Amino acid sequence: MKSRLSSLLDAFLPVLATLAALLVGAIMLLLLKANPLVAYKALWDGAFGSTNAVAETLVKATPFLLVGLGICISFRANVMNVGGEGQMIIGAIFATWVGLNVKGMPGWVLITLAMLAGVLGGGIWGGIPGILKAYFNVNEILSTIMMNAIAVQLMNYLLRGPMIDPAQAKAASQIPQTARLEEIYRLPRLVPTRLHFGALIAVILAILVYVLLWRTTLGFRIRAVGENPDAAKYGGIKVQRYVVIALLLGGAFAGLAGATQVFGVNYRIITDGSSTGFTGNAGFNGIVAALFGQLHPLLTIPASIFFGGLLVGANTMQRMVQVPSALITALNGLVVIFVVSSEIWRKKRQRRREVVALQINEPPETQAKSKETGA
Amino acid sequence: MISDLFSTTVIIGIISSGIRLATPYLYASLGETFSQRSGVLNLGVEGQMLMGAFAAFYVALKFGSLWGGVLAAILVGAVFGLAMAFVSNNLHAAQGISGIGFYLFGLGMSNLLFQKMIGTVETVQGFPKIYIPFLSDIPGIGEIFFSHNILVYIAFFLVPVAWFVLNKTTLGLKIRAVGENPDAADSLGVSVIRVRYFTVIFGGVMSALGGASLSIALLNVFQQNMTSGLGFIAVALVYFGGWRPWGILGGALLFSMVNSLQLWIQVLGIPIPSEIALMMPYILTILVLVVSTSKVRGPSALSKPFERGD
Amino acid sequence: MISEVLPDFRYLDSNKEYVMVKSNTLPSGQTRIDNMEICGITKRFPGVLANDHIDFDVKSGEVHALLGENGAGKSTLMKILYGIYHPDEGEIFINQKPVTINSPMDAIKSGIGMIHQHFMLVQTLTVAENVALGLLSSRGLLTDLDRVSKRIIELADIYNLKIDPDAYIWQLSVGQQQRVEIIKALYRGAALLILDEPTAVLTPQEVEELFAIMRQMVKDGYALIFISHKLHEVIEISNRVTVLRNGKRISTHLTSETTKEDLARWMVGHDIEFITSHEKSNVGEVLLKLENVSCNSDNGRHGLSDVSLEIHSGEILGIAGVSGNCQLELAETITGMRKTTGGHIYLGPDEITGLAPGELTERMLSYIPEERMRDGVIRNFSVAENMILREHHKSPYSRSGFLRLKDISAHTDELIEQFQVKTPSQATLAKNLSGGNIQKLVLAREISRNPRAIIAAQPTRGLDIGASEYVRAQLLEQRKAGAAIMLISEDLDEIFALSDRIAVIYEGKIMDVLTCEEATRERVGLLMAGVHPKKKASA
Amino acid sequence: ATEEPAAAAEAAQVEEAAEEAEVAPMEEAAEPFRVAVVMPSAINDVAFSQSMYEALLFVQEKMGGADAFDFVYSENMFVVDDAAAAIRDYATQGYDLVIAHGSQYGSSLQEIAPDFPDTSFAWGTTVDTFGIPNIFAYEAASQEGGYVNGVIAASLSTSKKIGVIGPIETGDAKLYVDGFKVGAEATDPAIEVSVNWTGSFSDVALASEAATTHIANGADVLTGSAQMVVGAIGKAQESDVLWFGTQANQTSLAPSIVVASQVYHWEGVLQEMIGLINAGTLGGQSFTLTLANGGEVIEFNPDYALPDDVKALADSTVQGIIDGTITITLPAAE
Ligand SMILES: Nc1ncnc2c1ncn2[C@@H]1O[C@H](COP(=O)(O)OP(=O)(O)OP(=O)(O)O)[C@@H](O)[C@H]1O
Ligand SMILES: Nc1ncnc2c1ncn2[C@@H]1O[C@H](COP(=O)(O)OP(=O)(O)OP(=O)(O)O)[C@@H](O)[C@H]1O
């Protein structure tokens, strides 16, 4: 009973940490002459206050979850994939190409093909750093950061040239965007909001990744390689191959995230020169979500929703109380710091629980026994 | 057209602008090297750079003191570093995310302060170029190496200093030990936490100085998100340099010079798409690592929080 | 209390007589610790009561040995004394004054030094750097490695610990690393020195050298705590001995008043039989064969060169050698963990040179690795997951890519039972098992497959006597079942007790292969030192 | 900016809100005209977003303050997806006019506008209304100001080399740069205009280094578009090289070397749209800022001593563009 209460408290620890961060944020709001109560009500309403708000939160959370699932896999193999941004972009490009160029197919077939193309594109973009790491000893943090920049330039080039919307190609301003996907090639919506089928795919995949990691030999190997490559090698696992696979899978999930953003939300790729315009930073936010979720695919679901809701709500708050957007960014940073710092209490409490459990089960003193052999 | 690239103007231009562009990277990467060598991964570099850039710019603008600006950047960087050190050493926060948190906070906070305390884009008179007597008159060489502002010189001077500190001082020995095997260091009475506090604060100071080098020495302007990803490249360069100051110098120069080369390619009108030119520094950095045979390993305890008896 | 039997300011000399110590400062200038007492120390870990109200004490001029099975709580107690763990209950007194030791720094300041069971060395630093770490430098902020090196050489001379101060730790053999640990402690002038299983990785000669040092230190007035699983060592070196079992103190006695058998019984709770010799088994055809095998080593020293060996079915070939003579390399080349640079290896009729460990698993080659924490188990995997590490992809543990948890669980239960692995549950992480139980886990995994050949590298290193005897019995069992076994060990007793033939390795070369009858301790000892007795005789 | 009452924060379901919006324009003039704008960068970027922000402030003052004209904004909406959410939210809240100030927001508008047939939307910078009746489109013919700047630049350059720094080769920046080139080359066929795209709107350091590179290459006149050029302006000032601005007046950044800036005055368009909305037309029209309609103005730096003949040439060029005697033929799209 008591321990259940205690674990419940653990589950609320991130919430408490968020509240603490918001308290600091309240001081900043007061300094900016905004009413924190009004602001935070707007934040809550914007994130979870209505069907539409919840839908927006889920829309935001979907790419975080997808990227986060990839992160669960690659970080478990101890490869630090920070290339989600680039992988999303390439995945989106592959999928969009399919969506625009493959013709004469039923909608769902084409969508499936396009999603697979996204997986392929992201997989390639993740696989390259994988190969570089496994066979050329190039650190993946470095290579994935660089690959992000390369992907952005590739996108800019394609959207300005080969893949530009034919309508824009004729116009003087040449907005760098692809043509819009036809209606039948879009991911269906779940409720009359922006919430699209991709969210469902992501949740299903979270379960599959859970199965993959703990119920398949592939997952066993990925985790073994991540925990101890020497012992993994001893166990007959080809370590380098699984490093590549882990990064490739990480990329594939990010690629799928990119594809669903196009097919479920934007219906085209459009660039403002950076990656963020398209990805909304999901390549990085997905990492945060996965780590919040302790690299557990199922825990990454609530973590993504939490983080998505925070961002959506914060934007609403900016609109409602008209504080500078910069405050929102800073506040998000604070929440991340506070939440990740609160982990220590969860761990401490867990440890204490185990020790306490031991004390309770401890048999009564057996000191007498030591006397018998003593002096 | 391509042959234009081999004129002395261009070569001098590439090298000297490579040196300038390398400056903020050097500060940030050297600082990051110290914290990583001691086992702390700080992904908040970009946020610290922005805060440093703002602090330095603000003081320079409002009080007209450039050195005051440098001092302000140092203080702000130290405070940020202190916070990061507390979170990673005492609260054992996962360093990958807490770093991203600090990045976001710095990104937002610097912009917020900028909007509230300055309001609009303004310029300052930054550190002037220092022409080193005689040396700066040498044709070519003078322009490349001896006609920069003081923060550029300091950045390059810090490379051997960092090497020296890491390899020749007791502090450096502690840093290396703590990053490799904190339990061993601890068992000899070295305070792992104290060393890490030092390196992370130092890293914050260096990142902030990197930001200041932009806002009051190289660009003389502050704008929101003016670093635009530079801090992350700086982290990547630590890996490129294999956690060694000289390697970082090599990486920063390589990256910056190729960046400047791509600027020249565009300026000279060499007909390749600008995006392809823009990719060059990134591709080359990877390629150099692929062909180089060095197999350096990172600090073993990198990003693992230390707990005695764990 | 037993400690009262022992008068202060005395040490036991080589004639086992007590002699007065003259001065109350040590040669290093450190004040002597006349008396250190631990009272009622209790320490709980999740799931384990590691120390249960333990009393313990040590005096200047004595060696107090601490004995106990794996996981009995010896290291935990010592780590509390050294400030690494904080006790849940209990107090520590030095010279009758209560002290709080919250960190190793406090321990060092109180004059306590510790040589850890798992070395506390920074692999990427040199010997001198490791020693200098944390010391005040005579050059202020700069390191004074030259001075440290000089002092290291001085100390090494006094206590006969040859070491190159400029060598990197990763280049050293474990025996050499042990010396660095001792030098580190001596350098700091500890008055009370804890030696947690210092002999586990030493050769008999090295053990003798260490004991000579310890005797010298005792004479100088040091207080020493000595932990070992080897009873004869305890008998030889200690004045008093305390036995722990399951976190409790079972007894404290003057060593002179105890016997090996007593100690063993106190440790285990019942009598155990020691394997001293074994009967011949039926030796069959050659199963494992090495032809001119060479490889590189990874610490920049010599690798294997032209090693040729044959092991028959039902035979144990012992590989004797001083630590650091390519035993690791030998095991790793055979088991596919390391590339060969020449030569051929056969298992039965098939060549297996260059095959990956996975393929060798298929061919029923088993490997009990020397570095079990590094190679043998995945610390953060459960016992069950570690049990199937080698065959996780095979039926019945996995089918069409999916793990079959029920079968895995059943199999694990069976092995835990059969091999008496002490673990709270099969979901327990390997890192929470004691060293002995980790080794049992590895053994269970490797032996339960009924392998054709077994490479067993230092299989009993660090194990308590019960576990060691168990491991040895299991190897003999496998021999009986017809496996070809290569037993790599630095423990000559073990080699002699188990081997049918003995090969001696020196600097990556096989000096000679002797039959049981030919092999005398002297002969093997000379070969281990790189001396060929025959050649010497002919010269 | 003004504060919104908290009550408005209650985001209702899409449909309900649409109904609410239906009533909004019908209400009496006592209610202020409410505008919401979504912008890709900060309101103080000395470029694209600032020009719109200033126009809104201007209109507000002109119409008699917040009681008559009330506006809210979302700045730094570089994430297209977030911008879409903001636009929808504003529409839900019944703003009279929702402005999507960025070409990347078009797609989102196309999605949202049909759901709110009684709300007026505006999209810039483009001329495309997608044929949707409640979308206005507006753009700046930045090639015109670019052309004029080019003409002046070519007249002032003695080295005959001019450097241009742009973000990515599209949209408003591309129009400006192309116009600038054509103007410069029309004035002096021997002039060499080289362009550097930094691939980013925010990389101040790279823009600055691009300027240095142009200067090292011999350029004595520079221009550039987007907010990251503040770095380049600094370099120009340091090397005493002339600068031409666009989007907003950049004189304050370097009073000694900025010759002229093409400044966007969106207020005209804004007022025109407000008039139309009040009269019941919610969209379907597109507006272009030109020199002719006063939406674009070449603002000279009074502190820069522009030679009289060049000033005259500039004025006549502006006049020529206005009366159509000068036509700007942009290079054909690839
Ligand atoms: N890029 C370089 N350019 C010039 N000299 C270099 C360069 N890289 C390394 N060196 C030289 O190599 C020596 C060692 O440098 P560095 O500190 O980077 O490596 P290290 O001492 O081996 O590092 P560690 O402290 O990890 O052992 C220095 O004395 C330096 O002169
Ligand atoms: N940090 C820890 N966390 C959890 N349990 C631990 C920890 N350290 C030790 N234990 C447990 O405490 C018990 C005592 O361990 P300890 O290392 O003291 O044994 P030991 O007597 O030194 O054994 P060995 O002879 O194998 O070295 C064991 O059951 C061990 O698993």
Ligand SMILES: [Mg+2]
């Ligand atoms: Mg070095």
Ligand SMILES: [Mg+2]
């Ligand atoms: Mg132990």
